[in-house]
Amino acid sequence: MRSTTLMLCVTSMLVVAAWPADLSAQRAGPASVAPAPAATPDRIWRDPGDVASLDLIYGSGGRANAPSPTGTFTFVNEDDSASSPKFEVVDDRGVTWKVKLAPESQPETAATRFLWAAGYFVDDDYYVAELTVTGLPTLRRGQEFVSTGGVVHGVRLERKREAAAKLGDWDWFHNPFVGQRELNGLRVMMSLLNNWDLKQVNNAIYAVDGEHHYAVSDAGATFGKTGSKGLRTKGTPRDYDGSSFIAKDRPDQLNFVMDSRPFFLSVFAVANYRERTRMEQITRHIPRGDAKWLGQRLSQLTDRQIRDGFRAAGYGADDIETLSNVVRRRILALEAL
Numbered sequence: 001m002r003s004t005t006l007m008l009c010v011t012s013m014l015v016v017a018a019w020p021a022d023l024s025a026q027r028a029g030p031a032s033v034a035p036a037p038a039a040t041p042d043r044i045w046r047d048p049g050d051v052a053s054l055d056l057i058y059g060s061g062g063r064a065n066a067p068s069p070t071g072t073f074t075f076v077n078e079d080d081s082a083s084s085p086k087f088e089v090v091d092d093r094g095v096t097w098k099v100k101l102a103p104e105s106q107p108e109t110a111a112t113r114f115l116w117a118a119g120y121f122v123d124d125d126y127y128v129a130e131l132t133v134t135g136l137p138t139l140r141r142g143q144e145f146v147s148t149g150g151v152v153h154g155v156r157l158e159r160k161r162e163a164a165a166k167l168g169d170w171d172w173f174h175n176p177f178v179g180q181r182e183l184n185g186l187r188v189m190m191s192l193l194n195n196w197d198l199k200q201v202n203n204a205i206y207a208v209d210g211e212h213h214y215a216v217s218d219a220g221a222t223f224g225k226t227g228s229k230g231l232r233t234k235g236t237p238r239d240y241d242g243s244s245f246i247a248k249d250r251p252d253q254l255n256f257v258m259d260s261r262p263f264f265l266s267v268f269a270v271a272n273y274r275e276r277t278r279m280e281q282i283t284r285h286i287p288r289g290d291a292k293w294l295g296q297r298l299s300q301l302t303d304r305q306i307r308d309g310f311r312a313a314g315y316g317a318d319d320i321e322t323l324s325n326v327v328r329r330r331i332l333a334l335e336a337l
Contacts, residue, residue, distance in 0.1 A: 040207070044175075044214040045119045045182035051300035056308040059109075060116045061124030067091060067157050069128060075135040075150075084220065085142025088160075089133055096160040099131070101142040104220025105156035106313040107235035111193050111219035113309035114327070118298055120186055121206070121215035124159040127314045131155045154314070156220075167205040170214050172198065172282050177214070184290035185297075186216070191256035191283040192330050194240055196232050197221035198258075198279045223323060226259040228276075237315075237322040245330050247284075254291055254337070256283040288337055295334025303328065 048054060058066055067073075072092040079086040085101040100108065105127060112122040136150040145153050177183035190198060197218070204217035224233030225243045233239045248255035258280050306327050310320040 040210065040212050042176045042212045042214065044121070044177045044180075044186065046121070048117060048119045051117060051297065052302055052305070054117050054301075054305065056113045056117060056301075056305045057312045059113045059125065059312065060122050061126065061159055065124055065159055066126055067095075067097060067128065067159075068093075073097070073131060073133050075133050075137065078137075078139060078141075080140065085139065085145070087139065087142075089131075098158040098160060099133075099152065100156040100158065100220070101145045101152065101154065103235050105154050106315060107223040108218070108220035109156050110310050110313040110315070110323070111195065111222045113312055114193065114298075115186075115189060115216065115219065117301060117305070117309075118185065118189060118294065119182075120189065121213045122219075123161075123215070123217060126157045126159075127312060128155045128157055129153065129314055131157070161206065161208075164206045164208045164213075167207055167212065169200050170203045170205050171200050172203070173278075175214065181287075181290045181293055184286050185294040187282055188256060188286055188291050188294050188334070190216075191245065191258055192327070192334075193219065193222040194224060194226055194243060195219055195222045196224075196226040196258065196279070198282050199275065226257065228259070232259075237319045237326075241322050241326050245333060251288070253288055254286050256286065258283040291334055292337040295331055295337065298331045299335045301331070 055062070057063075068091070073089040074091075076088040076090055076096065079088070079098075082100075084104050087099050088096055089099055090096050109125045109127040112125045116122045131152045133150045133152055136146065136152070139146065147153065172187075175183070189195075195216075197220070202216060202218035204215050206213045206215065221232075221234045223240045224236040225239040226232055244257045246254055247257045303324065306324045307320050309327075310323050315323065
């Protein structure tokens, strides 16, 4: 029995030994080699301007690009590759929308509001309680969210980018921004939102207006609690309220809570164990000043704006109050660093 336990421990150490312990100190290449000039600028953050004036009801897409609740939406195709039920529709203006169903539709919509307010690139997401879709077939996944007449319930609509091309995804540990304040702020945002699904495939690089924009393109696993499989949740206000934020506070850096590592016996599922354990490193070793910088920016949000971020996602009054109080509490903790 003791030898089995020892073998498990050794295997665990070997699995996690291959990635860096301190992302904030890592650099993209050797310090002695100057990086080649980029033909296209890389951006992970932009100044959103007067934060207190931002409209968190409509978010990055604004009111002008919002879907019409009385418009006509026609089914295009179903996406079988995504982890959540998804399909595409086109509206009567010729705009294509990516429809996401299931528990991620509300938290993802809210998460984009706060990421955008902090200055990060996001998709133009909107939440619609009911959407009538013409020509909707029986879905292979998500049919339980559909009622008679093609009425779909609890929908996140993502406006398809016409003026942007997706170039691929990006890795938290290897990108042009490692060690920079803006990436470190995004790492803190992942913990502030309790985003426990930090897979590389959930990050996207878009070519937009002569720049490369690095974005977290899937933030649906938010506003619940982090943890191993079976324990973590998404879009659950009571779990979000009961979760911790700062795990370790040191004079120069902080560790934020991100529990993702599976039960130790899952070490034999090496790929999953390695990926989930690696995720926990993303919110660790954050320079104190960078976390405070994010807190100072978010502190400019009014209480009404924070509530609007959750109103936009269709949460009820009690849930809005719970979620907003947690967000404000976490912002104050960052600001006080």
